[in-house]
Amino acid sequence: MNEEKKIERTLFGGYSRDDVDRILKKNNDMITSLNQRIEQLTSEVDQLKEENALLTHRIDITDKTNEEIARLALKEASELIEKARRNANAILRESLEYVRTLNGEMHELKDEAIQFRASVEKMSQDLLETIDHSELFTYVKEQEESQQ
DSSP: OGGGGGOOBOTTSOBOHHHHHHHHHHHHHHHHHHHHHHHHHHHHHHHHHHHHHHHHHHHHHHHHHHHHHHHHHHHHHHHHHHHHHHHHHHHHHHHHHHHHHHHHHHHHHHHHHHHHHHHHHHHHHHHHHHHHTSHHHHHHHHHHHHHO
């Protein structure tokens, strides 16, 4: 702008053609330079927009991948929990059946022990009766009675 003040007027009130040409050239050069800078910045903006779009796409893919991983992990965890529940139920059923079997065996052993005791008692009574009725015992008894 300072150079515009340096434009000298000519004799008839106009401006010097050389001064005007020089200022126009300078302004034209400045406009060309600014246009180039605008193009460069526009290109950079376009490039940044592309990079932003790519990064946004990558973020979307990463988010979807993370969601899928979380979904699969949850599904697998649910399946493992269900499998563990089934295994626990099977173990519980087997344990209950084993306890029932042991309980039944215990009752059988108890019944056998009662029967065994009764049979030993019966054999002892039979044996005592046999001894009491034996000739030898009768003789021993008679001897004891006679000594008294």
